[in-house]
Amino acid sequence: MSDSVDTVLSPSRSARWMKPDRIKELTLVGIITASVLVFSLLIDNYLSGRFFNRITTSVVIVAILAAAQTLVLITRNIDLSVGSIVGVAAYLTGDFLGANNWAGPLIAVLVAMLIGAVLGSFNGVLVAYGRVPAIIVTLGTLALFRTMLSLYAGGQNITADSLPDWVLDLNRVTVVSIGGLDLRLVFLIAILVFVVLQWALARLRSGRRLYAIGSNPEAAKQAGLPEQRLVFWAFVGSGALAGLAGFMFLARIGTISATAGAGLELESVAAAVVGGVSIFGGSGTMVGALLGATLIETLELSLVRVPQVSEFWRDALLGILILAGVLLDFTLHKRLGRRLTAAARTDAGGSPPTTIGARRRAGKGSSDA
Amino acid sequence: MTEVTPILTMSRVSKRFGATQALDDVSLTLYPGEIHAVVGENGAGKSTLIKIMTGIYGADSGSMVVVGEEVSPRNSAEAQLLGIAAMYQEPLIFPDLSVAENIFIGHQDRGRLVRWDAMYQDAAQILERLDLDIDPRMPAVGLTVANQQGVEIAKAISLEVRVLIMDEPTAALSAHEVDRLFQQVRSLRDSGVSVLFISHRLDEVFELADRITVLRDGRHISTRTVAEVTEESLIREMVGRDPSDFFAWSDRPRGEVVLRVESLTRRGVFEDVSFQVSEGEILGFAGLVGAGRTDVGLALFGVSPADSGSVELDGIPVELESPRDALELGIAYLSEDRRQLGLSLPQSVTSNITLATLPRYTSSIGLLNAPAERQDAGSLAEELTIRTPSLATPVSQLSGGNQQKTMLAKWLNTNPRVLILDEPTRGIDVGAKTDVHHLIDELARSGIAIIVISSDLPEVLAMSDRVLVMREGRVRGVFDRDEATQERVMTAAVGTV
Numbered sequence: 001m002s003d004s005v006d007t008v009l010s011p012s013r014s015a016r017w018m019k020p021d022r023i024k025e026l027t028l029v030g031i032i033t034a035s036v037l038v039f040s041l042l043i044d045n046y047l048s049g050r051f052f053n054r055i056t057t058s059v060v061i062v063a064i065l066a067a068a069q070t071l072v073l074i075t076r077n078i079d080l081s082v083g084s085i086v087g088v089a090a091y092l093t094g095d096f097l098g099a100n101n102w103a104g105p106l107i108a109v110l111v112a113m114l115i116g117a118v119l120g121s122f123n124g125v126l127v128a129y130g131r132v133p134a135i136i137v138t139l140g141t142l143a144l145f146r147t148m149l150s151l152y153a154g155g156q157n158i159t160a161d162s163l164p165d166w167v168l169d170l171n172r173v174t175v176v177s178i179g180g181l182d183l184r185l186v187f188l189i190a191i192l193v194f195v196v197l198q199w200a201l202a203r204l205r206s207g208r209r210l211y212a213i214g215s216n217p218e219a220a221k222q223a224g225l226p227e228q229r230l231v232f233w234a235f236v237g238s239g240a241l242a243g244l245a246g247f248m249f250l251a252r253i254g255t256i257s258a259t260a261g262a263g264l265e266l267e268s269v270a271a272a273v274v275g276g277v278s279i280f281g282g283s284g285t286m287v288g289a290l291l292g293a294t295l296i297e298t299l300e301l302s303l304v305r306v307p308q309v310s311e312f313w314r315d316a317l318l319g320i321l322i323l324a325g326v327l328l329d330f331t332l333h334k335r336l337g338r339r340l341t342a343a344a345r346t347d348a349g350g351s352p353p354t355t356i357g358a359r360r361r362a363g364k365g366s367s368d369a
Numbered sequence: 370m371t372e373v374t375p376i377l378t379m380s381r382v383s384k385r386f387g388a389t390q391a392l393d394d395v396s397l398t399l400y401p402g403e404i405h406a407v408v409g410e411n412g413a414g415k416s417t418l419i420k421i422m423t424g425i426y427g428a429d430s431g432s433m434v435v436v437g438e439e440v441s442p443r444n445s446a447e448a449q450l451l452g453i454a455a456m457y458q459e460p461l462i463f464p465d466l467s468v469a470e471n472i473f474i475g476h477q478d479r480g481r482l483v484r485w486d487a488m489y490q491d492a493a494q495i496l497e498r499l500d501l502d503i504d505p506r507m508p509a510v511g512l513t514v515a516n517q518q519g520v521e522i523a524k525a526i527s528l529e530v531r532v533l534i535m536d537e538p539t540a541a542l543s544a545h546e547v548d549r550l551f552q553q554v555r556s557l558r559d560s561g562v563s564v565l566f567i568s569h570r571l572d573e574v575f576e577l578a579d580r581i582t583v584l585r586d587g588r589h590i591s592t593r594t595v596a597e598v599t600e601e602s603l604i605r606e607m608v609g610r611d612p613s614d615f616f617a618w619s620d621r622p623r624g625e626v627v628l629r630v631e632s633l634t635r636r637g638v639f640e641d642v643s644f645q646v647s648e649g650e651i652l653g654f655a656g657l658v659g660a661g662r663t664d665v666g667l668a669l670f671g672v673s674p675a676d677s678g679s680v681e682l683d684g685i686p687v688e689l690e691s692p693r694d695a696l697e698l699g700i701a702y703l704s705e706d707r708r709q710l711g712l713s714l715p716q717s718v719t720s721n722i723t724l725a726t727l728p729r730y731t732s733s734i735g736l737l738n739a740p741a742e743r744q745d746a747g748s749l750a751e752e753l754t755i756r757t758p759s760l761a762t763p764v765s766q767l768s769g770g771n772q773q774k775t776m777l778a779k780w781l782n783t784n785p786r787v788l789i790l791d792e793p794t795r796g797i798d799v800g801a802k803t804d805v806h807h808l809i810d811e812l813a814r815s816g817i818a819i820i821v822i823s824s825d826l827p828e829v830l831a832m833s834d835r836v837l838v839m840r841e842g843r844v845r846g847v848f849d850r851d852e853a854t855q856e857r858v859m860t861a862a863v864g865t866v
Contacts (some may be wrong), residue, residue: 020465020508203483212463214476219461223475224446282465 020332021285024276027328028291031296040057042063046302049180055297056187057171059251061086061245063190063293065268067197068273070289071234073272074201076214077127077134079235081119082242082268084145086261089115089246091149094158094256101164108167112247113240119145120239124232142265146258150333153258160254170251186248192196193244197288210234214281271296271319274325283329374436376401376531376563377422377453384417384587391417394431399532399563404554406566406578409826410607410859411658414587415567419534422565423455438533449475452523452531456541460517462509468492469505472524495523499553517548522553525562533557534565539573539657544558551577569657571600571863583607601856604863608826608855616806616831618850623834624648625683628700628787628819630669633678638664639842642678646818651809653833656862661842662822663705666789670702671695682786692734696725699786703776703793705822711776714765718757718836719746721764722778732794749778753808771800773817777808788812791822806832826855840864 040046054065067081072079093112097103105109119141128139160168173185177306201207213220213227220227249261275292299317377399384392392414399405420426422433424442432439435451442448462471470493492505501519503512509520518538527531535554539547554564554577559675568574574812576797581598583590583606590606597703624644633642639661646652654662668675680687682698689695695702703709712721723730723742730738734780746760753774759769764775773793780788790809794802809832813819829836836853838846838861846861 047439091558102489203485205481208466208470209474212466212470215463215465216461219463222445222461224444225475278465282463 011053020283021288021334024329025285025288025291027034028275028295030059032291032295034300035295040165043302043305046116046305049182051301053182053184055294055301057184058301059254059293059297060186060190061248062264062267062297063290064193064241064245064248064273065284067194068238068245068287069268069272070275070284071197071210071241072134072238072278073269073277074210074214074281074284075231075234076217077231078138078269078279079120079123079238080135080244080265080269081123081141081145082238083151083261083264083266084142085116085119085239085242086246086249086264086351087256087259088119088145088149089113089243090250090253090256090260090267091153091258092156093247094163094250096165097164097291098158098162103164105170109244109247112250113243115242116246117236117240120236120242121232122184123239124235127135127235128231136191141305146262150258155258157258158250158256160248163250163254167251193241194286194290206230206233211282214278216282231305244354260264267296269324270322273329274321276325278329278331279326288337292325301354319348322343373436375399375757376436378419378432378434379422380432380434381422382418382428382433384421384426384429391587392421392428395587396431397582397589397592399562399565401531401563401581402558404541404558404564404566404577406568406574407584407602408571408574408581408607409584409827412586413584413607415538415584417587418584419455419536419565419567422448422453422473422532422534430489438471446475446649449528449530452529453533453534454528454530454532455536456518456521456538458516458526460521462512462517462520464510465508467506468496468503468509468512468520471509471520472505475524476527491527492523492822495526496615498526498556499523500549513546514541515550516542518542519553520551522557523562526557532549532563534567534725536567537569537670538566539568539570547573569659569863571603574603575600577835604856604859608859616803616828618831619809621649621651621814621834625649627683628669629681629682630680631666633668633675633680635668635675637670638673639839642813642839642844644837644844644847646820648816648818649813650834651796651813651819651821651832653829653836654820654839655823655826655829655836655858656839658824660839660862661682663791664842665839666702666791666820666822669695669700669787672702673798677770696783696785699784700789701725701780701783701785701787702789703780703791705795706774707772710774711779712764716764717761718750718755718764718767718775719743719760721775722746722749722782724757725779726782733850740828747779750775753778753781754804762822768801769797769806773797773801773805774808777805781812785817787818789819789822792824793821794823794828802828826858830855830858838862 018243031081065086068082069079092115093108096111097108123137123141126132127134171184171186174182175185175188176183201210209225212223212225217227246261250256253260271280271283272289272293273289273291273292275284275288277289296318300314303314304315311365379395379750382392382395383390395418397418399529401827407418424444424447427441427443433441435453440451442451442453448454460650466474469488472492472495473488489505496503496505496519499519499522501516501523503516503519508565509517512520538550542550551620554566558564566574566577575595578595580592580594581603582592583603585607624647631643631644634640642665644652654665656662664673667673669680669689671691671694674690680689687698689698689700702768713724714789719742723746727737730742732738743760750757750760755774755778756769757771764772767775787835793809794805797805807822810821821829821832830853832854836848836858837844838848838858840862841864845864848857
């Protein structure tokens with residue numbers, strides 16, 4: 001008992017606050033656990049190995065797209081063209097594999113990612129160097145890439161039998177199997193991608209600078225950060241990841257039409273935002289994006305098995321989740337800011353600001369300045 | 370002092386913006402280990418000078434020498450590499466990043482990887498040196514303005530700056546916080562940094578500075594050690610243009626009191642403001658930027674209503690809760706920021722003039738009577754000599770002076786009894802200024818009670834029948850025209866002790 005009194009009286013520094021990103025991630029883990037528990041009560045045989053395998057294989061594409069989106073969102077931009085890039089990369093890679101049967105998986109992945117990177121660099125040039133708002137640029141390229149694909153495809157589909165056998169088998173390759181839980185290769189690749197990206201964003205200098213740019217572009221400029229170059233590369237990265245997702249799309253579906261991947265851009269934004277990535281830039285993690293994608297995928301696949309919920313409501317749920325995610329981000333940020341301010345003020349042991357200070361803050365925009 | 374090598378020398382620097390000569394042949398030398406204050410009225414050229422030092426503007430002529438080498442930084446990053454950093458009244462921080470990252474993010478020499486532990490340690494060390502109890506791991510979003518400035522000073526230390534420019538750093542701080550900031554500044558000086566300190570508060574300048582430079586109208590007036598000047602001598606040098614250069618005032622007939630304001634207060638913004646204006650009178654509001662003058666104007670226009678106090682119009686108490694209330698009662702307010710708040714730039718001259726009075730042109734079924742709109746807009750445009758290719762021309766294509774007249778026409782169309790003009794001549798050229806001055810005079814002669822808020826002291830003195838001076842949210846003096854000398858008004862505005 002006396003111990004706890006002691007900690008209350010002299011809280012250690014780290015106990016006084018928690019990184020906003022950690023709070024978001026833990027909240028998501030809680031929500032995912034809670035929804036799995038609820039579904040397991042509603043659905044017979046819900047907690048089975050088969051269901052785990054289904055979720056882990058189907059989450060891969062959305063998760064990688066969420067990673068792509070996160071890279072761009074952090075810099076206070078958005079990439080709405082990822083769905084179209086998935087389509088282009090899937091189709092062209094399928095085309096390439098049909099014509100070059102000798103090519104192995106590694107080459108196929110590189111081709112897909114290169115296609116994505118080229119398309120992403122187009123976005124990047126316009127946003128970073130052309131100073132056109134990202135939402136306009138990528139809304140344009142969303143349509144542009146899709147149209148170019150339609151022209152190229154000319155009504156022809158990539159069919160499963162034109163592809164080498166290994167492509168379609170890829171999705172079922174299991175690396176390890178523990179009990180009924182299979183860890184599939186595609187899932188492990190996605191995890192690897194996330195580990196690398198999470199590390200890069202946390203530890204690479206340029207990773208931290210992406211956050212800085214999104215957090216306060218004006219200050220980033222003043223600090224002399226190479227903001228144009230970094231935003232450009234964020235879009236290239238986003239494109240390359242969308243290309244990777246395109247390859248996985250090809251491996252999963254096999255038959256690719258010119259409309260392949262349409263609508264995935266919205267799911268990628270949803271997963272990232274639900275995962276705590278701020279659309280105002282500067283905050284959010286790859287782990288969060290992965291959790292967001294997992295939550296969305298779990299809900300979608302589980303709700304199908306609840307007969308009382310119609311398809312109509314399943315779509316609405318996605319929308320509600322996005323709104324809830326944005327709202328949570330907003331309130332959390334505001335309340336956290338206030339709490340930290342209060343903490344900082346008592347720390348300083350200083351007097352509260354005088355009326356002059358209060359006036360400056362309250363009268364922002366209405367003062368003589 | 371002269372045998373020490375200067376850190377930074379600005380020689381004969383000039384800069385022109387359109388019609389305004391912002392800096393005219395200004396020279397300034399900074400030595401290591403000195404705190405050098407720059408004072409001057411609004412528009413004296415202080416901001417332009419520091420923006421040239423930090424590479425935000427390029428000078429038209431003149432040179433800048435840093436430790437014996439001529440330089441011309443093209444942006445603030447290049448200035449930083451030369452050892453010149455600036456901090457402003459509102460610190461530029463990254464709210465989502467940790468305090469430590471805020472200190473170190475711009476550094477070029479820390480390798481590709483972020484070494485978090487080392488960074489936190491280094492940050493903690495610098496913060497401790499500054500006597501700041503801030504956890505370097507904490508996101509900067511929660512910091513008070515004072516602590517944010519502390520972080521900026523920490524950044525300057527970690528950058529090993531040679532020149533730190535501080536632009537009005539104390540404006541948002543409490544007395545206790547100002548004391549700590551001054552200690553930090555002095556310790557920076559003692560370590561050999563040259564601090565360029567800009568403040569409106571002369572008591573702070575005297576407390577902190579080693580040398581003081583006065584600028585006026587973009588020109589260098591004097592540079593002296595603090596022992597050589599007095600507050601009176603500084604004020605005399607800061608003011609000095611002759612008001613009659615602007616406008617030849619002549620007596621106007623004045624009528625009854627139209628607006629009477631009693632103990633108007635908005636908590637934390639302005640306090641106990643009382644005054645009255647009569648028909649045909651021009652009342653000038655003088656004071657420094659941030660004194661609360663605009664806030665009083667906005668309260669009278671109902672944008673941000675006062676908490677307490679009373680307002681009487683023609684002897685009848687009125688409530689001003691929204692601009693609609695104010696307009697119905699005949700109070701109009703011309704915003705200082707015509708681009709953001711006053712005008713709809715892409716729309717035509719006509720649309721802008723009739724914007725505040727649309728109900729008058731609206732028929733019972735909600736359609737607009739365009740010919741009537743054009744007619745009124747046309748006669749106002751003629752009256753105010755708005756120069757525009759046509760009434761359908763977008764306002765964005767007009768010159769600043771004609772935009773200002775368009776905005777004036779909009780409010781005149783509401784037939785106001787009281788007209789509040791906030792910085793009516795800011796950013797317009799000299800010719801247009803004279804036009805606007807004459808317009809204001811004519812409007813007063815037509816019986817409108819006019820309040821002119823202006824930071825241009827000679828202008829207020831030239832136009833006004835009486836001058837009210839505000840400082841830190843309070844009225845510090847009301848002077849009749851013949852008592853209102855520049856020295857007196859400036860003294861009330863800067864509040865020397």
